[in-house]
Amino acid sequence: MNKDKDMSNQILMKGNEALAEAAIIAGCRFYFGYPITPQNEVPAYMARRMPEVGGTFLQAESELAAINMVYGAAAAGARVMTSSSSPGISLKQEGISYIAGAELPCVVVNIMRGGPGLGNIAGSQGDYFQSTRGGGNGDYRTIVLTPATVQEMADLAVLAFDLADKYRITVLILGDGFLGQMSEALTLPKPSGNTFEKPWALTGAKGRKPNKVASLRLIPEAALEELNLVLEEKYQKIKKNECLSESYKTEDAEYLLVAYGTSSRICKQAVNELRKEGIKAGLFRLITAWPFPAEALQEASAKAKKILTVEMSLGQMIEDVKLSVKNPERVDFYGRSGGMLPETDEIKRRIKAYGN
Amino acid sequence: METKKFKYVYDKPEALVDKTTHYCPGCGHGIVHKLLVEVIDELGVREKAIIIAPVGCSVLIYDYMNFDGCEAAHGRAPAVATGLKRVNPDNVVISYQGDGDLLAIGTAEAIHAANRGENFTTIFINNAIYGMTGGQMAPTTMENQVTKTTPTGRDPMDVGYPIRGCELLNTLEAPVFIERCSIYDFKNTLKTKKAIKKGIKNQIEGRGYSFIEVLSTCPTNWGMKPQKAAEWVRDVMEPYYPLGNFRDN
Numbered sequence: 288m289n290k291d292k293d294m295s296n297q298i299l300m301k302g303n304e305a306l307a308e309a310a311i312i313a314g315c316r317f318y319f320g321y322p323i324t325p326q327n328e329v330p331a332y333m334a335r336r337m338p339e340v341g342g343t344f345l346q347a348e349s350e351l352a353a354i355n356m357v358y359g360a361a362a363a364g365a366r367v368m369t370s371s372s373s374p375g376i377s378l379k380q381e382g383i384s385y386i387a388g389a390e391l392p393c394v395v396v397n398i399m400r401g402g403p404g405l406g407n408i409a410g411s412q413g414d415y416f417q418s419t420r421g422g423g424n425g426d427y428r429t430i431v432l433t434p435a436t437v438q439e440m441a442d443l444a445v446l447a448f449d450l451a452d453k454y455r456i457t458v459l460i461l462g463d464g465f466l467g468q469m470s471e472a473l474t475l476p477k478p479s480g481n482t483f484e485k486p487w488a489l490t491g492a493k494g495r496k497p498n499k500v501a502s503l504r505l506i507p508e509a510a511l512e513e514l515n516l517v518l519e520e521k522y523q524k525i526k527k528n529e530c531l532s533e534s535y536k537t538e539d540a541e542y543l544l545v546a547y548g549t550s551s552r553i554c555k556q557a558v559n560e561l562r563k564e565g566i567k568a569g570l571f572r573l574i575t576a577w578p579f580p581a582e583a584l585q586e587a588s589a590k591a592k593k594i595l596t597v598e599m600s601l602g603q604m605i606e607d608v609k610l611s612v613k614n615p616e617r618v619d620f621y622g623r624s625g626g627m628l629p630e631t632d633e634i635k636r637r638i639k640a641y642g643n
Numbered sequence: 644m645e646t647k648k649f650k651y652v653y654d655k656p657e658a659l660v661d662k663t664t665h666y667c668p669g670c671g672h673g674i675v676h677k678l679l680v681e682v683i684d685e686l687g688v689r690e691k692a693i694i695i696a697p698v699g700c701s702v703l704i705y706d707y708m709n710f711d712g713c714e715a716a717h718g719r720a721p722a723v724a725t726g727l728k729r730v731n732p733d734n735v736v737i738s739y740q741g742d743g744d745l746l747a748i749g750t751a752e753a754i755h756a757a758n759r760g761e762n763f764t765t766i767f768i769n770n771a772i773y774g775m776t777g778g779q780m781a782p783t784t785m786e787n788q789v790t791k792t793t794p795t796g797r798d799p800m801d802v803g804y805p806i807r808g809c810e811l812l813n814t815l816e817a818p819v820f821i822e823r824c825s826i827y828d829f830k831n832t833l834k835t836k837k838a839i840k841k842g843i844k845n846q847i848e849g850r851g852y853s854f855i856e857v858l859s860t861c862p863t864n865w866g867m868k869p870q871k872a873a874e875w876v877r878d879v880m881e882p883y884y885p886l887g888n889f890r891d892n
Contacts, residue, residue: 359726
């Protein structure tokens with residue numbers, strides 16, 4: 288995203304810390320979280336930085352409590368964030384569903400680790416389904432941003448707060464343990480400068496009618512469907528306006544790799560090496576996993592004989608890829624799971640095998 | 644003929660919405676709601692107040708309060724209150740919770756908000772049963788009490804003894820006010836109002852966390868007439884849940 292090659296403002300930061308600092312740059316002044324590896328740098332950073340900027344850091348008694356503190360702070364009109372990793376995000380789904388129903392804006396960070404269950408603490412992409420299909424109960428969506436670099440961890444954090452306020456929605460930043468833990472040079476982003484009125488916030492009914500923040504819709508009979516249709520209209524607007532992706536050497540690509548986050552970095556390396564050998568490979572990288580950038584993928588895959596979906600899971604995003612491209616029989620899959628990484632050589636071997 | 648001038652000695656509180664509640668005859672919620680709105684008016688904080696509705700029969704409490712209101716997931720009201728209050732410390736935040744909400748699914752949130760000394764006020768309605776879902780065992784259901792999920796009576800050897808909320812929170816350092824009251828008769832109802840007023844005053848003065856437990860009635864799910872239900876609170880609940888102040892710092 289950041290095409291600025293000026294090195295003078297560059298600093299070295301861990302992904303998790305870059306994200307936390309960018310949240311503060313974006314105006315986030317409330318953070319509620321609960322420790323879990325591999326995202327612990329986020330709460331530690333916030334614990335130190337929030338008091339310096341007049342903000343509030345609070346270590347909650349659980350992920351359930353943390354997300355409900357987020358719900359309360361968002362209802363009060365604040366820019367607010369929580370972060371966790373896969374098992375903790377499962378616990379937060381209850382609150383995320385209520386936040387969807389009550390149409391509150393917030394940012395939730397998932398630095399994914401291996402699962403199911405306690406799994407392990409290495410980076411993984413096993414939560415794609417949970418992230419893009421809602422995760423909690425009911426008819427709802429969250430915007431899902433998938434950074435691939437430390438720079439993007441920061442840039443997308445700034446974007447996340449604007450999108451959250453613009454649409455009164457949860458924006459999920461979906462990173463993984465490798466991305467959270469790695470250090471890279473970055474230029475810290477600037478605040479967007481956008482401001483959003485929040486006349487619905489709970490601030491006390493002084494000089495106005497009481498505001499109510501709730502997802503319950505009992506009466507009349509069709510009241511809940513009405514709410515769901517309002518949400519659906521919002522989701523369609525987001526699908527139309529907010530898809531983000533990167534197409535890398537796709538114009539003439541006969542072999543297209545599709546990936547996001549850490550696995551897309553490995554894919555980019557494979558594309559560069561294949562190109563050196565004269566093989567027309569390209570990479571389509573998601574930046575939003577929901578909304579899924581289907582049109583851009585159709586364009587990028589127009590000339591592809593084969594489409595190889597590469598994930599740090601046993602195949603989740605591939606379903607969206609197949610739903611999006613023409614002639615989905617072209618779509619193949621390579622993935623590693625449980626905290627293991629896809630290998631450049633294996634990607635190259637598979638692409639070359641398609642040519643034979 | 645001389646016209647007599649009448650003077651209002653009592654009017655509908657401004658903080659109360661003028662509508663019929665959905666509560667059953669003899670239910671304690673209506674009484675406690677009324678006490679709360681009277682206190683809000685008397686302290687002049689209607690324009691600052693935020694009521695947090697729990698999951699349970701009082702889930703629609705914000706429909707009856709003429710001030711801001713917020714729904715919370717089952718048991719999470721203290722966490723939601725924490726978020727609201729930390730953002731806008733000048734608001735007067737009241738978490739209104741039932742026994743299943745506060746002492747079963749939300750025990751962690753209740754204890755930790757109290758332990759942090761969050762500057763809000765909790766009104767805890769203990770009626771020894773789950774009302775809205777149709778009369779299941781609550782953490783505060785009495786020994787041998789028959790409910791939908793204890794058809795032969797609550798057996799402490801199987802599902803434990805009733806939990807005493809005030810006594811539990813009284814082990815913590817931070818809370819400034821803990822009191823158990825009831826609405827089973829007029830005298831105790833007035834005491835309940837006094838306790839709610841103290842709890843909200845504490846918050847306005849920034850003194851910290853206040854907890855008011857109210858022993859209340861659920862005639863429908865207890866299978867009793869309202870008057871009998873009030874007597875049951877007095878004769879069965881009160882001996883196990885003694886009324887009185889536990890802390891007033």
